[in-house]
Amino acid sequence: MGGEAHHGKKRGNFVQRTIDALAEAMERSLYAEQLASSRGILQNLDPRIKLIGTLLLIATAASAHTITVVIALAVVTFGLALLSRISLRTLSPIWIGMFVFSGMIGLPALFLVPGPILATIPWLGWHISATGLRSAAFLILRSEISITLSFIMITTTLWTHVLKSLRSFGIPTLIVVILSMTYRYIFLMLQSASDMFEARQSRVIGKLPDNEARRLAAATVGVLLSKSFQLSNDVFMAMQSRGFRGEVYILDEFTLRRNDYIAIPVILLICGVGFWFNYITA
């Protein structure tokens, strides 16, 4: 996602940086929508199947304790990403970020978990154990698989469909509608914030002092809050005008198709083999 939403060199100016960040947020969303609408293997599946399948695959990865299963799941995940037209360029920042994050957590295991010594750090004299290396590798690979599966689920599904599919898990309709409306209006607010910062930028010469930048940010937040309050009143009236009386109804338009009926046994088979392999090697 981040790979495609790029900008030129960011200037140091606070206002300019904010404008760039707001534009980037909107571009990322547009990229995700374009990807979700493209032709790929996961784009052709019902969101509910994708959501359940993602959770099952993550659970399989989390419970795996043989490196064969973990590597097999990593291959499956990588294959799904490529068949869903998600490029390496898009995935690599996600992987690097997760590697750094999980690596920092897994690093102490190299030295603290007892086991056969593989190597010793010169000068420090710290021993790297084989068991520690295995634990760290498991942690990193499981994290990479989980984040990649979550990422491809979200980027191959319209966000609105992700939210709607939450209803399949018993999430109340009211919560789903509130999340949908938040998602819808956050872009309007982003546009308003971007317009305000641009208007300010057109009258700024040089770099703003820090205190002035903070004052500007606080003023923008205040104006946006006021605008959102006015907007919420008007939106409520627009809802009333079309018959809203406090109860929320939404149309569940998902229907399972041929691709979904093929995907269900495939996902179950992959997860079943993973769990079975774990069981026999336990």
Add this chain to the structure above:
Amino acid sequence: MDAVFTVQNVNYAYSTTSDLALNDISLTITQGSRVAIMGANGSGKSTLLRILDGLYFPQSGSVTAFDHPLDEAHLMDEAYAHAFRRRVAFVFQNPDVQLFNPTVFDEVAFGPLQLRWDKPTIIKKVAETLDLLEISHLRDRAPHRLSGGEKKRVAIASVLVLDPEVILLDEPTAALDPKSQSRVVDFLVDWGAGKKTVVVATHDLDTVPDIADDAYIFKQGKIVAHDTPRNLLANHQLLLDANLVHAHHHYHDDGKPHSHPHLHFGHAHDHQ
């Protein structure tokens, strides 16, 4: 002709300390009529539309819709509110206010869902309405990905799906490019074949003769004129007084200054 709305001596203020947004307003809107409410910004035309849609309630005076009082007490009754919302539709000036659903399809389906139509009927009517407004290709698009003209057409579709008898439109052509404006005007001219009632609040005088056969001019919350659109638009002094046109000052070849109301409708004028 049967009265759709009867407004009698209505006063409305947004707060106890503010001036009256509507000051002793009385008017009748009959079935099948096409009415333009003209006025400058802040003249009270949008407030009137919200009162006609049962969103605001006057501090004094009365409003009836389809021969029944239109007030808070009656709208609390589910059967009455259901029937009223089915018959009267309101298109807001700012389409972002009206497009609160995640996709165009969901937006158009919102009204029928609230009125508990069955699912097959909703899907069929939504598809027909999207076709009517020529926006079927936008079906799965999020509102923030639409142009201003597309948003306006989706907003109109979202109320037309209910097949209302009356449509209230607040500045339907405001901030639209010329092509989008003409699409909206063409739609309003054709819609309902004379059987539907259209009430438009606008200060876009060029479109009024096309979309209305009856017109009011509002100024500071009061009705200052009521006539046919052509008669009202021919009265340049009235339009100047209501801030609907501005005086256009310029020089001609003889070097003498001239002044006349800046009005595109009936553009021929004397320079005296």
